[in-house]
Amino acid sequence: MTTTAQQGTTRRTPAWCLVGRGTREAVTVVELDADGSELETRDVPSAQWPEHVRHAEEEAGPRWVWSDTATWYPRLLAAGVTVSRCHDLRLIHVILRHSQLVGDAGRLREATAWDAPIDQALEEPARGATLFDLDDSSRSGGVPHALEEARAEFARQRTATDGAADPGRLRLLLAAESAGALVAAELHAAGIPWDVAEHDRILTEALGPRPGTGQTPSRMAEAAAEVRTALGDPMLGIDSPPKLLRALHRAEIDVESTSQWELMEHDHPAIDPLLRYKKMSRLLAANGWAWLEEWVEEGRYRPVYVPGGVVTGRWAASGGGALQIPRQLRPALRADAGWRLVSADVSQLEPRVLAAMSGDRAMAEAGADRDLYSGIVDAGVVETRQEAKVGVLGALYGGTTGDSGRVVPRLRRNFPEAMRLVDDAAATGERGGTVSTWLGRSSPAPEAEWTRAQTGANLPDAAAREQERARRAARDRGRFTRNFVVQGTAAEWALSWLAALRLALARFEPVPETDAATASGPVFAARAHLVFFLHDEVIVHAPAAQAEAAASAILSSADAAGRLLFPGSVVDFPLDLTITERSPTK
DNA sequence: AGGTAGAGCGCG
């Protein structure tokens, strides 16, 4: 146990610092030993709280326990303070409440304020605002920020975790989830460096020059005119699917919907301009000039990331469609002068995760040190890389038709352990059961309506229609649980990767702040930092001199994540990594 | 007028 001398007395450094809103205008900090016993409690005036945290970080680097990272951490970041680790009570509550690894969840399973769905709009702390300007109901859907409630919840969570079937595994998940919450707040604070001029250039090239308000860009208007001419309907409202569908039928184009994949199968002079129009219309609506004005400020795009926003454990995002930035606009993501973007994505993360979870040696070998799909071809399982890809995706998603349906049986013969794992997960889901990820995040129980339909369909007098509907619902749920175990474990791998990476980057020596990067704020203008995360992909914004070191950190963090989750596994997680000034379109 | 469902399409 580390000790520090302070004012003549010897003090044990805390393993945990539980913080909560205390008395008026103060944050109460309860320092706890590793075993949870209290060392010291103090009130810190809220104005001095960031300084207190900075000091504690330098001294011991405790794990900060707080109600909700999205509430507490932005205030520290705004004051230029980062923390190494935390325990996010809100996110962890959700995991523990549902996890199959937790035998006796006690009161965690009861509906409480900790379960309230949160208002996902992360509020910027107003200038000079303190935690005391927030009452519990003002955001986070009523998650309690007061000390006593946080303390009681933390105790419940510790009991549940200590008594879990595999506490070590679960603790990894809780730590990774919390680290993700820190990353999410940091990504928002730093912002994505966004080149407005480049974005405008891409829009102008694709759509024509920016039109006046309410006007259609010229190239879109031209395509629309071509469509109307080709369909012989000069007044056609192309943006209305029902009207468009009727016009297509009048022109004897036999489609059931107006979606592009169906249109593409037909040969008619209206099709090409229509597809071009749709593409342009989408770009304009989702990421046009209005988007640019709304979302990019001082060269930074700051989406709100929502850790734990997806049942599988993936993040969601709100604000400008952060997870759907079209490839076309990737070049607008550009490093500041003198800085670089270090981009990395994992090749075939989900199938590799499946190989590791199931211990399928043949699948691990197919991916060893190379493209997994090519490896499946080389192993003689299928003829082409495309077949391998479609087959593997079919295995993960539950595809039964077309090429994927044809290839999956071959995968089942060649990769029996991997296929058994996903097939079992599907079977469990079809029965209404619960499945869990590698680290213990469990799937939600079926809706009452789903269960009712299954029970009803089993009654002797059930109508054939009812039975068919119930069977379809069962298969739908089976595909969901099949994918849940893999998608969810891949999310755990990615969180572990992020967690290791942010700690590695935090150890980089600060550089003198450059004018260029000051838009990222006091913490991030002085060293390499994460600016983007998308399921299996990260981008680090780094001073040119730190770019190589950042690349190494990304690689070694991926390695560490693999070893942490799957000790002894032969499965590797290769990255595609580039150092550029401008993000490549790929 | 205002809320919501569905279509459609972007991302992994």
Place this chain on the structure above:
DNA sequence: AAAGCGCGCTCTACCT
């Protein structure tokens, strides 16, 4: 070519 999983966002149609 999509299919089979998970999302968010914008638009229109349709409801109260």
